[in-house]
């Protein structure tokens with residue numbers, strides 16, 4: 001999943017694609033580099049970011065959705081506002097990705113009234129305050145319980161299981177240790193029964209580990225995406241599509257090999 005932030009303030013590429021023509025060119029580039037899904041966002045969710053109005057968000061994303069829906073890949077829209085979800089779906093979006101887990105009243109109902117897919121993400125609190133001393137009894141169990149509850153609630157309003165994706169929300173109200181535990185034990189989230197999406201691309205946890213600035217986290221991001229896939233993620237949300245695609249191509253080539261029979265080591 002390639003990220004297109006049509007925002008002035010996103011943490012890694014804020015302002016780069018705030019004008020629709022630039023965002024559309026970027027979408028074309030990501031598809032040519034191997035993105036299977038595009039994720040368009042009109043509101044930054046970085047820690048401390050301030051909310052924008054639904055009108056402003058729609059003004060940013062609608063021209064982009066209309067111009068990228070014919071690129072041959074599904075279009076996801078990253079939003080937490082039901083009115084933005086509704087208009088985005090009307091404009092041709094195939095999926096809604098909500099970092100707030102569809103907590104807004106009517107959010108699930110808007111999706112249920114469409115044929116769209118949805119990504120339910122775990123976030124503790126809201127972007128303005130989420131990094132203030134996050135605590136969990138057991139982060140993997142707590143996040144897993146939340147995602148399971150929300151996914152079952154989505155199914156209860158009539159959204160079929162094959163439309164639902166879950167995401168532990170790396171960096172959203174979690175310390176470095178919380179994020180690492182979630183990455184190490186991602187199989188537990190995968191074991192819930194819904195496909196898992198993981199977004200680690202360029203995030204500050206990678207900066208904390210490598211000491212690198214946000215503009216210099218491509219290698220760390222590729223490593224994190226690959227580890228997420230090895231540990232069960234079915235979709236990785238990334239800024240650097242070409243580099244990630246190459247890494248996943250190598251991983252997938254291994255998986256296409258026929259199984260070797262393990263009868264003896266001495267014949268090697």
Ligand code: HH2
Pocket residue numbers: 003005007009010011012041043044045046078097098099119121167169170197198199200237
């Ligand atoms: N991370 C970001 C935004 N949306 N959606 C999902 N499902 N999972 C994520 O991990 C996730 C997400 C933050 O990254 P970015 O869009 O690059 O930055 P910003 O929120 O500042 O626009």
